[in-house]
Amino acid sequence: MNNNRITIRDVAAKAGVSHQTVSRVINKSERVNEETRIKVETAIEALGYQPNAIARSMAKGRTRTLACFSPNLTDFTYASIIEAAEFEARQSGYFLMTASAPDSATFSLLVEQLVASRRTEGLLLINPFMDERYTRLPQFAPTVFVGARSSQNTMDSVFLDDEEAGRMATRHLLELGHQSIAMITGPLQEDCSQDRKVGYLETLQSAGLPPNPTLILEGDWSATSGYQAVNKLLAANTPFSGIFAQNDRMAVGAMQALREAGRRVPEDVSIIGFDDMPLASYYDPPLTTIRQDTFSMGREAARLLIRAIENPEKQRRNLRMPVALVLRKSTMQCSS
């Protein structure tokens, strides 16, 4: 591994110019004579010279690298946001260091090693809900929240219109004639779970329906938790003809439990999910759901972060992203 340890000076020597001129060429500076530029480019080609990005970062004090932390990299929602952010960042010449931070200890360590150490110039924080995270945020690098509002005005954020989403899902079931609508929430310490719940409660209230606490169950986003929630619901013997699951995985778990209990979807129970995950339309029945545009979220988050890095004087923004109802076959007119 002799490496292409060819430096700007080797090129300079070969081309018979100063290393600075080489620097001007690789930086596409205007102030360089056509002839010398060609000489330099020839030398670069001949030697196979590649600029050293670390030395460049060192000299310029900029790494053009962003950090991106999320609870994990496998949930489709996260992965999709990251993919979009990476794509958008690259358009602007930035790269992404990704890491999963399942707990706050890991998170703090990552902030120190990737952000405080100046390896990266900013942080994209996906689902920054948990525990003491908020207190461990980077001190000197801009941060963008994805999936949660930033409470202060010191930070950008991109998040869903979760209240409206909760209203939308609930309204859909109401319009189909359902009166007893159960809801399976995500972990209630997460803003989005709370907001969707608010939308649900509001909509029931507007319809003059009192909320029934036994119809509200807390899940943890997993299919298993949706499955268990429905079993609990069935055991409670409270009648219900509709379910609003705050994500598709829990909806799928719920469908499984209903199937096992001999309740048909949608004939006996209508169910609406959230996310529009891949293959949501391949379940039996295809899942009616609320779609979020993860691509736009990732893209906007990256844009905001780069803007915060390059124009720190501009005001921070909080982008509320729209959601959409996707009608498929898991909901229908209430028959009871």
Place this chain on the structure above:
Amino acid sequence: MNNNRITIRDVAAKAGVSHQTVSRVINKSERVNEETRIKVETAIEALGYQPNAIARSMAKGRTRTLACFSPNLTDFTYASIIEAAEFEARQSGYFLMTASAPDSATFSLLVEQLVASRRTEGLLLINPFMDERYTRLPQFAPTVFVGARSSQNTMDSVFLDDEEAGRMATRHLLELGHQSIAMITGPLQEDCSQDRKVGYLETLQSAGLPPNPTLILEGDWSATSGYQAVNKLLAANTPFSGIFAQNDRMAVGAMQALREAGRRVPEDVSIIGFDDMPLASYYDPPLTTIRQDTFSMGREAARLLIRAIENPEKQRRNLRMPVALVLRKSTMQCSS
């Protein structure tokens, strides 16, 4: 954004020592007196000093950063490998720059910007099947293939035992009495599709069954392609009672097509998938499949890469990872 532009020299001044001594302290060098160490640590604490990783990289010629490219970041298989690799890398003090390289132009650019530029010390290449990629590999940094054998001995690789997987799936259907077994492959330019096909053909042959070309359909891993493949199969009017889909998404698409055609799974047609994707057990019926251990793959890939970086003299390895049959409800005894 005044930044914590506190340098080693500020700390040195505050502690009344040379900057070199500070360097020794932060590098946990033995050769430093207890008292001075405490003085320095106090100064570090007081000033909130954070070592600059870029300057460190510059001086040491090492970035402790790995690049990881995959066709995308959202396919569960890829995401899961990346997550595991990132986790493993971090255990050894390495970080990961991830990027999706959907085509070879992007790939070449990324190799240049992330690897040739020495931002990263090695490359993890997930599914390096396509086009001219092989010719654009990094010249001076070690590379590990994930999901394909490296043909030369100059590179590590981690891949599935795809032939055995193909045999396993086919044997399972044969043992259930199925004689007409269709197969939906992935893109045939990918090694794994080819290898799984070889396993399928071998197993049929051992059973004395001649392969039927109309029963072999090429998909592109998408659910839609599985759906279309089955429709083509039905249109061809060739009888079949079993399907081996080379991934779960295509299996799910296939189930959809069968459902629409009024064929029951597994009563009329048994179907086995591949991957054991999340929620595979939540379909109706729960999907029998071949499981791959993506976590181990990512972990081993990262280990191999770090080994190649730190011990380049050691021989490259090609790890063939085992797969396992996961029995669920989408296959049953052949009734015809």
Place this chain on the structure above:
DNA sequence: ATGAAAGCGCTAACAA
């Protein structure tokens, strides 16, 4: 055990 000097490969600022 500690310090001084040199240098990693580049860019910025100033001269020529």
Place this chain on the structure above:
DNA sequence: TTGTTAGCGCTTTCAT
């Protein structure tokens, strides 16, 4: 237009 001189913040000699 080009070259020279200084760093960027750290580590690595080599002295002391």
